[in-house]
Amino acid sequence: MHRIVIMGGGTGGTLTANRLRRAYGWDEAEITVVDQDDAHVYQPGLLFVPFGLTQPEDLTRPRGRQLHHGISYRTTGVDHVDIDSRTVVLVDGSTIPYDVLIVATGSVLAPEDTDGLTGAGWMERVFTFYTPEGAAGLEAALRDFDRGRLVVDVVEFPIKCPVAPLEFCFLADWFLRERGVRDQVELTYATPLDGAFTKPVAARQLGGMLAERGIELVTEFNVGEVDGVGGRLISYDDRELPFDLAVVVPAHNGSPCIVASPGLGDELGFVPTDEHTLQSTVAPEVFAVGDAASLPISKAGSVTHFEGEVLVENVQRFLAGEPLDASYDGHANCFIETGFHKAMLIDFNYEVEPLPGHFPAEVGLPLLKESHLNHLGKLMFQWIYWHSLLPGRDLPGVHSAMPTAGKKQPAVTEQGGSS
Amino acid sequence: MTVDTIAGVPVDVNEEGFLTDPSMWTEAIAVDLARREGIDPMTDRHWQVVRFMRAEYEAKGTGPTVRVLGKTSGVPVKELYQLFPKGPAKLAAKIAGIPKPRGCI
Numbered sequence: 001m002h003r004i005v006i007m008g009g010g011t012g013g014t015l016t017a018n019r020l021r022r023a024y025g026w027d028e029a030e031i032t033v034v035d036q037d038d039a040h041v042y043q044p045g046l047l048f049v050p051f052g053l054t055q056p057e058d059l060t061r062p063r064g065r066q067l068h069h070g071i072s073y074r075t076t077g078v079d080h081v082d083i084d085s086r087t088v089v090l091v092d093g094s095t096i097p098y099d100v101l102i103v104a105t106g107s108v109l110a111p112e113d114t115d116g117l118t119g120a121g122w123m124e125r126v127f128t129f130y131t132p133e134g135a136a137g138l139e140a141a142l143r144d145f146d147r148g149r150l151v152v153d154v155v156e157f158p159i160k161c162p163v164a165p166l167e168f169c170f171l172a173d174w175f176l177r178e179r180g181v182r183d184q185v186e187l188t189y190a191t192p193l194d195g196a197f198t199k200p201v202a203a204r205q206l207g208g209m210l211a212e213r214g215i216e217l218v219t220e221f222n223v224g225e226v227d228g229v230g231g232r233l234i235s236y237d238d239r240e241l242p243f244d245l246a247v248v249v250p251a252h253n254g255s256p257c258i259v260a261s262p263g264l265g266d267e268l269g270f271v272p273t274d275e276h277t278l279q280s281t282v283a284p285e286v287f288a289v290g291d292a293a294s295l296p297i298s299k300a301g302s303v304t305h306f307e308g309e310v311l312v313e314n315v316q317r318f319l320a321g322e323p324l325d326a327s328y329d330g331h332a333n334c335f336i337e338t339g340f341h342k343a344m345l346i347d348f349n350y351e352v353e354p355l356p357g358h359f360p361a362e363v364g365l366p367l368l369k370e371s372h373l374n375h376l377g378k379l380m381f382q383w384i385y386w387h388s389l390l391p392g393r394d395l396p397g398v399h400s401a402m403p404t405a406g407k408k409q410p411a412v413t414e415q416g417g418s419s
Numbered sequence: 420m421t422v423d424t425i426a427g428v429p430v431d432v433n434e435e436g437f438l439t440d441p442s443m444w445t446e447a448i449a450v451d452l453a454r455r456e457g458i459d460p461m462t463d464r465h466w467q468v469v470r471f472m473r474a475e476y477e478a479k480g481t482g483p484t485v486r487v488l489g490k491t492s493g494v495p496v497k498e499l500y501q502l503f504p505k506g507p508a509k510l511a512a513k514i515a516g517i518p519k520p521r522g523c524i
């Protein structure tokens with residue numbers, strides 16, 4: 001009997017557990033999922049909360065209920081992992097031994113890593129929409145916001161869903177226009193990158209969309225201090241951005257239980273992981289999926305979903321003593337909500353930047369282009385998430401490997417910039 | 420890829436001027452690259468960061484981000500921006516002769 005322990009009952013942990021449960025008979029493997037709480041949040045939905053389009057309670061379901069029968073679920077925090085004795089130690093002192101450990105603990109926000117961010121003004125005029133509480137607080141603040149400077153700032157990449165702050169800008173522009181106050185608001189997007197996005201084709205497209213909407217783009221802005229009383233973001237190179245309302249995406253760290261586990265994580269608490277097999281480089285029986293893995297790729301649900309297929313295959317190969325399948329290509333896929341009932345879709349991997357064309361093939365959803373169809377796709381995805389993605393079903397036409405059939409290659413390749 | 424003459428030595432560099440082969444790096448190359456970026460002279464603190472970057476690259480295959488540098492190099496983030504204006508991780512990587520930190524989209 002194989003003993004498989006999965007830390008984390010979010011996107012990665014849940015879909016991996018469900019796929020593994022189907023792959024193994026009940027007498028072949030014992031699968032245990034551990035999480036500190038029983039609230040599974042559909043995180044992409046948080047973007048819509050500040051604009052009154054949805055509410056946190058409509059985005060949240062019990063974690064245990066998303067797991068198939070035959071998976072044991074424990075609602076207990078993890079104190080630490082002892083990778084030498086292959087044991088997970090829980091906060092209540094009990095231990096779970098494993099043959100394979102899958103780390104799916106996600107990432108946590110670290111607003112305290114930025115001076116002043118959680119000081120005066122936090123949750124009053126300085127918000128993040130990356131937590132249910134922050135998104136709900138921001139909804140109340142935006143409701144009465146009808147003039148002044150609104151600044152959206154990303155402290156540092158990587159973050160969960162790197163397009164979300166751009167989507168927030170587009171939706172804020174739309175929201176303020178609908179309320180007839182857009183001309184009284186200066187809207188600014190500040191980023192540590194040297195453009196609206198890391199890769200050149202998408203950076204040009206998204207930068208153009210900001211300009212069209214009169215949203216100021218401030219690049220290479222690395223915020224070092226937030227002055228909530230004076231209403232200023234101050235960069236490390238002493239530039240200042242005044243604000244009346246600031247929406248900040250804080251830096252991200254790995255889970256504290258990774259930091260507390262000797263030899264398991266890097267300086268920030270992410271697990272060093274092979275980018276093609278998803279096996280950790282710290283111990284052969286430890287794998288990582290999603291935000292918890294230290295990979296040069298977006299921290300996003302689509303990434304986690306595509307990783308999941310390769311991960312489940314490799315856990316089986318590892319337990320059977322076979323060589324691993326190094327086929328994860330860094331595939332990511334994101335809808336970008338752009339307001340006015342439209343959205344864009346981007347699809348890319350480690351090597352191929354987001355390009356125009358269609359997904360998944362020549363006939364399909366338009367890529368890197370605003371359309372009503374993509375907006376419907378984004379809305380429909382919440383249903384797909386709960387009913388198809390988490391249960392571990394294959395989505396028709398959507399596979400782990402990135403499709404190339406519908407993509408238009410750029411005439412001249414350029415080097416992407418990043419901070 | 421092009422060939423650039425740095426500190427009198429022909430070296431392969433990419434479109435953004437990063438060395439394509441970190442083993443070609445010398446201290447003289449670092450001094451010349453730094454001067455081109457307006458850093459002159461290279462102080463002990465500059466060298467501390469550059470050497471740390473090279474050690475990290477050799478151990479992990481990639482250069483650290485600014486926040487990791489601030490936590491682990493012994494030089495606080497504020498000072499990193501004074502030493503290497505605008506983008507410390509990128510600029511220090513260039514002077515250290517290692518690849519630009521891989522952009523995470």
